[in-house]
Amino acid sequence: MHIIPDEDPTTRRSPGASFSAPPSAKVLDSVQMAELERTFRAWATSSPRRDVRWSRQRILLTFLLIRHTGAKLNEVLELKFRDIDLEKRVVILAGDDKDKARTVEIPDDLAEELRTALKKTVHAPDDALFRIDPAHVRRKFYEQAEACGLPRDFGNPSTLRRSRSVELLRGNLPLPVVQRMLGHSTPNLTAAHLDISEEDVHHAARQYMDRESRRRTSARNIFFGKITEIVTGDIQSEVTLLTLGGLSVVAVITNASIRRMRLKIGMFVTADIKAPWVLVAGSDAAEQNSAENRLPATVVEVGTERVNTEILLRLTDGTEICSITTSRSSRRLKLRSGDQTWVLFGAYCVILNRE
Structure with missing residues (x-):
């Protein structure tokens, strides 16, 4: 059993959070949500009976869908086979109401877990996947919250939904995106889950300005x-x-x-290149290699040690590139500050990160 700290968990604030939840709101932080998930998983697999394990797994999947999509309990229980697209990793909530239907992303591991579970039986497109009594689901949610060491009402599906919205907002997901995920009619319903101070506003604005500045420089x-x-x-x-x-x-x-x-x-x-993957060539040797990326540069600094040498270069747009090479290779190049040279790196060495 997990023990609750003495302080009120509803007022706790994660170290990297830009915003906090109002003291009156019942909200689980990411660590508590993970603890609750582990408790659910242990419970779902603890029975020796296969039919009981399958029944519990469906409740576990219900919990995971609410935890990761912020859906309402009835929206998950009404999901049909056609409402889940595992290739795109999305679920369509309120699918029968075309005006209220919304498509929500799910994590890769949850998509795989759903794929494995759905393989156990054959489904028609209109088959309901979670034919479970809502009152029974709520009771099991409350029981697992208590088993995790949380107050019983922190297992309420609406608490999980609220906690997910705060988690997403703390992760800097734009308010309109969170609003659409949760199916809120106005941003005010989503923002009501947050307590935004003047300091929070300045901190969030500074983070954005710093990130924007890093992009320019x-x-x-x-x-x-x-x-x-x-x-x-x-x-x-x-x-x-x-x-x-x-x-x-x-x-x-x-x-x-x-x-x-x-x-x-x-x-x-953003494209990231590790320093050991960056090669340096003399000013007349750029064409005699197979590197897809060949960029002219100026040597800024050469730091030579016994085995390795760090070469700092500046590209034509001002970007600084660091190359780590052997000191033997560096001595052969005889590079000095101000020398014109080329930066080389292969296309397979570039790591892309979506903004």
């Missing part, structure tokens, strides 16, 4: 830009992005990553 070994081309192959795709400084960077990633990140032309991404 181009952090070391990181490029920020827009995807201009995607060449799709059988297994991998070539992605080209144009940086704010006008440089082109090419990356090769798997088609599965393209789908998972939902990358498309016009989307903004």
Whole structure:
């Protein structure tokens, strides 16, 4: 059993949070939600009877869907087979009401868990997946909250829904996006879950300004830009992005990553290159290699140690690039501050992160 700390958990604030929940709101933080999930999973697999384990698994899946989508209990219990798209990793909530229906993302691991569960039986498109008495589900939610060491009413589905909305807002998901996920008619219903102080506003604004500034000044070994081309192959795709400084960077990633990140032309991404993957060539040697990315640069600083040398370079747009090479190679190049050279790195060395 997990013991609740002496302080009131409803007023707790995570270290990285930009906003806090009002003291009157019953909200679980991410750690408590994870503890509750572990308790649910242990309970779902603890029975020796297969039929009981399957019954409990359906309640576990109900909990996970509410926990990750912020859906209402009745919305999950009314889900039909056709309302779940495991390839796109989305569920359609309130699917029978076209005016209120909304499509909500689910995590990859939950999609796989649903895929495994749905394989156990054959379903028609209109089959309801969770034919469970709502009162029974609520009782089990309350029981698992108590087993986790939480107050009984913290297992209420509406508390889980509220907790998810605060978790998303603390994670800097835009308010209108959270509003649409939860199916709120106005942003005020979503924002009511937060207590926003003047200090919070300044902190959030400063975080955004700092992030925006880093994009303009181009952090070391990181490029920020827009995807201009995607060449799709059988297994991998070539992605080209144009940086704010006008440089082109090419990356090769798997088609599965393209789908998972939902990358498309016009989307903004960051490209990260680790220092050991960055090669340095003399001013007349850029063409005699197979690197897809060849960028002119100026040597800023050379820090030589016994085995390794760190070479700091600056590209034409001001981006700083760090290369780690052996000191033997560095001595052969005889680089000095101010020398004109080339930065080389292969497309397979570029890590893309969606903004």
